[in-house]
Amino acid sequence: MKRSFDVLVIGAGPAGIAAALRAAECQRSVGLVDDNPSPGGQIWRGGVAHPNGGAPWLELLSRSSVTPLYGTRVLDQPAPGLLLAEAGETLVELRYQKLVLATGAREMFLPFPGWTLPNVMGAGGLQALVKSGLPIAGKRVVVAGSGPLLLAVAATLRGYGAEIVGVCEQASWRNLATFATRLGWRKLGQAVRLKRELVGVPFYTDCWPLSAAGHGKVERVLVSHRGSPREWACDYLACGFHLVPNTELAALLGCQLENGFVKTDRCQQTSVADVFCAGEPTGIGGVELALLQGQIAGLCAGGDQSGVVELVAQQRAMRPFAARLAKAFALRPELTALATPETLVCRCEDVTLARLRECNSWREGKLYTRCGMGPCQGRVCGPATQFILGWQPESVRPPVFPARVESLLAAASNAEVNTEPNAAMNAATNPYKNPGERS
């Protein structure tokens, strides 16, 4: 399948939706791609009414001229102005004049003894599973890690009947208090609403998981709280140590990164001509900032910059919030010592911390231990080794996400030939389930 757009937006979270809508208002043909089957991103997806105001945007989107391309995952850029994507088993070639990357962020995971046990999950991952039907009523859940998402996850899980044993925030009470007192009224209002949903849920600061244990699945969690160990029985441990930006596609396209984030100018344009970036990949800043940046990117990509100045000013005003967010939830150094020598850091390739400690760089770790070379393509262990060992990630190789071999078959730069998947090849059956299907 071939599609061509004036403006192509990758990622249908807040930033991407805002970009798509603004670009469409500029009378441009706009395509909005997301690998999930529905728009909204991690934050607005899943049917639960969300305090951050997703509904009006989603409503606008449904009435707009934006072409939805959901359930579609971008894999590669075979030639400038052309992206290759998979929609299920269908190959999609996406041509564009302007591209907006709004690829969002993912949760950061830190390895600790027992983190690979079944039912130890990403906080956002468990939230998504519960929203899509995993029964959680009556289950005891410990939510641990860092960042505002922990509370949102706890609220969702509680809404579905889970018993939240505790929410463990590694940040100090002092950091959080400083952050909270400087929140604007609107944000404070959101926090209060969230707080109301969480009445009776124990919230611990200066608290983080030390280890998880159990037979065949997690049964208890040992945490450190204000320097003292505590053990809790639980059925699930939901972990997330704040967010890591999804910069892989930007890196593949050659966009310059700075301190791990995509570098943009005031129009959200990256170092690559005609490629814009908005939202978390440019800096973890939350929904409001993402919406502003998305709108700026959409207008600039759409070619109507009349309203941009005002938006840029608003965006500037929000920057201190992003900086305070980063400071409040900065990971404490004690967390670098959670993993023991025997702890697996790379789950795909079963690489322990002890083996990685023999290496001096991400490249060396990859080369001699295969760390990061499995199906997660380093998305989990890359940020972990960056935090624990101070390693810097290196270049991204295609495909950006694991892709069917036959999808890459059609990745010719001459897009006029062999664009349809070969019927004979599709007919070939594969008796092997893909063990790499991990969320």
Added chain:
Amino acid sequence: MNRTFDVAIAGGGIVGAACAAECARAGMSVALVERELVGSGATAAGMGHIVVMDDSAAQFALTRFSQRLWHEMSAEFPSEVEFEPTGTIWVAADDDEMAEVRRKHEYYAARGVRTEILDQHSLREAEPNLRLGLAGGLLAPEDAVVYPPCAALYFWKRARDAGATLISGTVAKLEAGNLQLAEGTVIAAGVTVNAAGAWASELTAGVKIRKRKGHLLITDRYPEFVRHQLVELGYLKSAHSVTSDSVAFNVQPRRTGQLLIGSSRQYDNESKNIDHDILQRMLERACAFMPGIGPLSSIRAWTGFRAATPDKLPLIGPWPESPGLFLATGHEGLGITTSLATARLLVDQIAGRPSEIAIQPYLPSRSFTESHV
């Protein structure tokens, strides 16, 4: 800080590392100079196939000798070297290629290499995921696969344990008697060795090496999907084609259950980027032989550069224009296989001792005739 060694080797790929180990174990003081990490260049980019080949008598002699050395050493390998005696199956698509199977079988048998002719049925039994209608194949059970970066690292550790020194740096100048690093350090050595792979001609002007780009793709884990290293016999046509870009069906099972899918060959393309046209051709070729590959999940594609000589044989021995400077490069697609034999032949020449196989075909002083196939 300037230092003096008996031998200074430029290039810490698997060939340089093997040479360092062999020299150090022969009692020489050795410096191995590597600009990045041991085994991180073509060594890391390649498949790691230990294979006997018979494009020429000289190629057969070198690959056979080296295969024996791999087997002799295999008992010592740590598990991360992933030495797996999978064997190779040379896949014959049609009757013409079956004739080649029989020729190859006889050639190998006459030289003491055991192989087994597979008919259509036994090929299918051996590799059920190959497409129907292939004519047969030749199983070479003594061939093996390894994980090359860890093999190179192991060779380097042997060198280190025998007293060798690893020097991190880029070689700016290499001549008889000394090796100069980009940051200025001069390493004096009785013998210098150019083991810089595809970059050898940049260090030693006049060395007939061209970069020959290759692509590989790795899949997720599919244990038992492929059991042997599989190479189409048409590979010979591909590897021999000196002029044009070519692809061949070449699939390797890793210990992890992952599949490495190759191969491509291109001259005059020195970009590290994926060439999507040839990647497509390569994968089409793979799917043509093994249709079940199409739906498998691929994780990563990458490129590397083989060091190709005009006659498909490596350059092992003194550089005639500069006595004291030796070459150990030009291994094209056989650097992993022939690394150990190369090291042996190099040290024999440095030490002035006889070799187990005739060295003349690999001497840099030979006159080159372009391969004719």
